[in-house]
Amino acid sequence: MEGQELPYVLIDCIRxxxxxxxxxxxxxxxxxxxxxxxxxxxxxxxxxxKIRAIFMWYHRPVITAELLQTLxxxxxxxxxxxxxxxxDLDLLSSYGVKLSNTPFVVSTDTADLGMALMLACxxxxxxxxxxxxxxxxxxxxxxxxxxxxSGMTLGIVGMGTTGYKVAQRAxxxxxxxxxxxxxxxxxxxxxxxxATYCKKIxxxxxxSDFVLLSVxxxxxxxxxxxxxxxxxxxxxxxxxxxxxxxxVDQDALVEALQNKIIKAAGLDVTYxxxxxxxxxxxxxxxxxxxxxxxxxxxxxxxLMMENMVESIQASLAGLPxxxxxxx
Amino acid sequence: MWYHRPVITAELLQTLxxxxxxxxxxxxxxxxDLDLLSSYGVKLSNTPFVVSTDTADLGMALMLACxxxxxxxxxxxxxxxxxxxxxxxxxxxxSGMTLGIVGMGTTGYKVAQRAxxxxxxxxxxxxxxxxxxxxxxxxATYCKKIxxxxxxSDFVLLSVxxxxxxxxxxxxxxxxxxxxxxxxxxxxxxxxVDQDALVEALQNKIIKAAGLDVTYxxxxxxxxxxxxxxxxxxxxxxxxxxxxxxxLMMENMVESIQASLAGLPxxxxxx
Numbered sequence: 001m002e003g004q005e006l007p008y009v010l011i012d013c014i015r016x017x018x019x020x021x022x023x024x025x026x027x028x029x030x031x032x033x034x035x036x037x038x039x040x041x042x043x044x045x046x047x048x049x050k051i052r053a054i055f056m057w058y059h060r061p062v063i064t065a066e067l068l069q070t071l072x073x074x075x076x077x078x079x080x081x082x083x084x085x086x087x088d089l090d091l092l093s094s095y096g097v098k099l100s101n102t103p104f105v106v107s108t109d110t111a112d113l114g115m116a117l118m119l120a121c122x123x124x125x126x127x128x129x130x131x132x133x134x135x136x137x138x139x140x141x142x143x144x145x146x147x148x149x150s151g152m153t154l155g156i157v158g159m160g161t162t163g164y165k166v167a168q169r170a171x172x173x174x175x176x177x178x179x180x181x182x183x184x185x186x187x188x189x190x191x192x193x194x195a196t197y198c199k200k201i202x203x204x205x206x207x208s209d210f211v212l213l214s215v216x217x218x219x220x221x222x223x224x225x226x227x228x229x230x231x232x233x234x235x236x237x238x239x240x241x242x243x244x245x246x247x248v249d250q251d252a253l254v255e256a257l258q259n260k261i262i263k264a265a266g267l268d269v270t271y272x273x274x275x276x277x278x279x280x281x282x283x284x285x286x287x288x289x290x291x292x293x294x295x296x297x298x299x300x301x302x303l304m305m306e307n308m309v310e311s312i313q314a315s316l317a318g319l320p321x322x323x324x325x326x327x
Numbered sequence: 328m329w330y331h332r333p334v335i336t337a338e339l340l341q342t343l344x345x346x347x348x349x350x351x352x353x354x355x356x357x358x359x360d361l362d363l364l365s366s367y368g369v370k371l372s373n374t375p376f377v378v379s380t381d382t383a384d385l386g387m388a389l390m391l392a393c394x395x396x397x398x399x400x401x402x403x404x405x406x407x408x409x410x411x412x413x414x415x416x417x418x419x420x421x422s423g424m425t426l427g428i429v430g431m432g433t434t435g436y437k438v439a440q441r442a443x444x445x446x447x448x449x450x451x452x453x454x455x456x457x458x459x460x461x462x463x464x465x466x467a468t469y470c471k472k473i474x475x476x477x478x479x480s481d482f483v484l485l486s487v488x489x490x491x492x493x494x495x496x497x498x499x500x501x502x503x504x505x506x507x508x509x510x511x512x513x514x515x516x517x518x519x520v521d522q523d524a525l526v527e528a529l530q531n532k533i534i535k536a537a538g539l540d541v542t543y544x545x546x547x548x549x550x551x552x553x554x555x556x557x558x559x560x561x562x563x564x565x566x567x568x569x570x571x572x573x574x575l576m577m578e579n580m581v582e583s584i585q586a587s588l589a590g591l592p593x594x595x596x597x598x
Contacts (some may be wrong), residue, residue: 021417119385128562132561148380172444291404292412293395
């Protein structure tokens with residue numbers, strides 16, 4: 001609309017270690033008048049009433065009661081990514097502020113990373129690479145072996161959008177697919193990927209060569225995989241976690257890996273991230289850790305940002321908000 | 328013959344008058360002198376199919392690891408110097424991209440089956456076009472000219488057998504036809520690629536990256552430029568390196584030897 005300035009949107013920082021990637025700043029500035037936290041703090045009196053939305057990128061800026069108190073015209077917090085476990089939903093609700101996330105755009109690339117971890121663990125990719133490039137390598141031993149992926153049994157814990165995409169991919173590897181979920185999926189969905197429902201997680205754990213976690217983090221899924229679950233798994237099994245570090249009892253996992261209760265783990269997520277540099281998980285040979293890169297592709301970041309812009313614009317226009325998280 | 332040993336020479340064959348068959352492990356036969364064996368009336372068998380599934384899996388593993396920067400990511404996750412994970416650290420997507428398969432035999436076809444589930448667009452170049460059912464089962468489009476495949480692909484995956492025709496199949500010309508954002512994946516034989524041209528292409532960003540399970544020689548000399556390039560992921564020829572495949576290879580070889588000695592048709596005979 002003519003004469004109207006762009007909406008003022010609070011963002012933690014532009015560029016820098018927690019900031020939005022350089023390539024995308026221009027895109028955002030077409031739609032919003034971006035105010036960084038630094039700028040906000042320097043000019044609170046003028047800006048506090050102008051800010052109508054918060055663009056929360058990778059959990060920043062942190063939302064506190066103090067911040068909300070000073071932003072009387074804040075309508076919405078648009079949060080990047082799928083998880084909302086870093087937010088105080090009651091707090092937002094009490095201030096009448098809406099919340100949106102980007103639950104679906106990360107799912108394809110996250111499913112891809114789940115497959116990448118499964119393959120890399122089984123085929124010992126990192127070890128193999130290290131041998132291939134090591135200054136000490138004189139020959140490749142013919143008895144250096146990994147484990148197969150094709151034809152093995154995959155147990156998916158949490159068959160939401162991401163878990164289902166993992167199942168679609170795993171099916172092409174002729175894997176036998178079991179799944180455990182709050183609700184059973186319908187017959188068409190199940191047969192499209194050849195997945196069998198395990199009402200009891202124990203059944204899945206006992207039969208799976210790979211156990212892949214793709215749950216959302218809730219009070220029910222906190223430490224979902226603990227000592228008991230790890231002991232139910234096969235000693236030849238690999239745990240893959242692409243959900244949240246807190247879905248696993250990390251100390252129990254360390255013990256299970258050290259004592260060969262399970263064979264290996266591929267973790268895109270830990271608690272915290274990064275782990276302290278002296279953490280036992282960093283020293284275990286049978287652990288492959290990646291730095292929470294499930295959604296870390298240019299395409300996904302661009303889609304996330306487009307979604308967030310849409311959610312903010314809809315909210316400010318008084319329209320139904322795409323990807324709204326109902327509080 | 329396990330992993331190319333013992334080496335077969337004329338001297339050896341001369342001293343083994345009752346030798347009926349050489350059973351060679353794995354798919355490749357480029358390490359053997361076929362004329363020599365033939366001249367002594369010795370049969371040859373290999374194990375062409377059993378390695379194909381795990382090799383296809385490794386091809387997918389390399390594609391994913393290269394694109395998502397798995398090794399770099401792991402190194403950052405465990406490095407003593409890491410204090411935080413930067414939010415602008417990005418890889419490239421695999422799902423939805425275009426895969427060009429050069430050599431659509433058993434292994435190449437299994438790669439196509441897997442890639443289809445990642446919603447990849449699949450192009451292929453092969454000595455012969457596959458039939459319509461096979462093509463539509465994996466959604467693959469034939470490129471009679473390899474140039475068409477090279478120009479359109481985000482990933483070029485080599486799964487040819489090594490023959491005089493495929494020797495240095497991918498050279499300077501082919502690399503220059505590839506997109507600058509493309510990744511070369513080789514799960515066939517090191518000699519199917521002009522390795523010096525590859526080094527140059529990677530150094531000059533003619534292509535983006537390479538994932539190589541095979542090189543020439545293996546291992547590479549420790550001062551070889553490929554070992555120093557950041558955009559190269561090398562694995563030590565582990566396409567068929569799983570317990571299951573090794574067991575199957577051995578079972579196949581035993582069968583071939585037994586059939587030959589019993590005067591029966593030899594499974595997996597190389598004519």
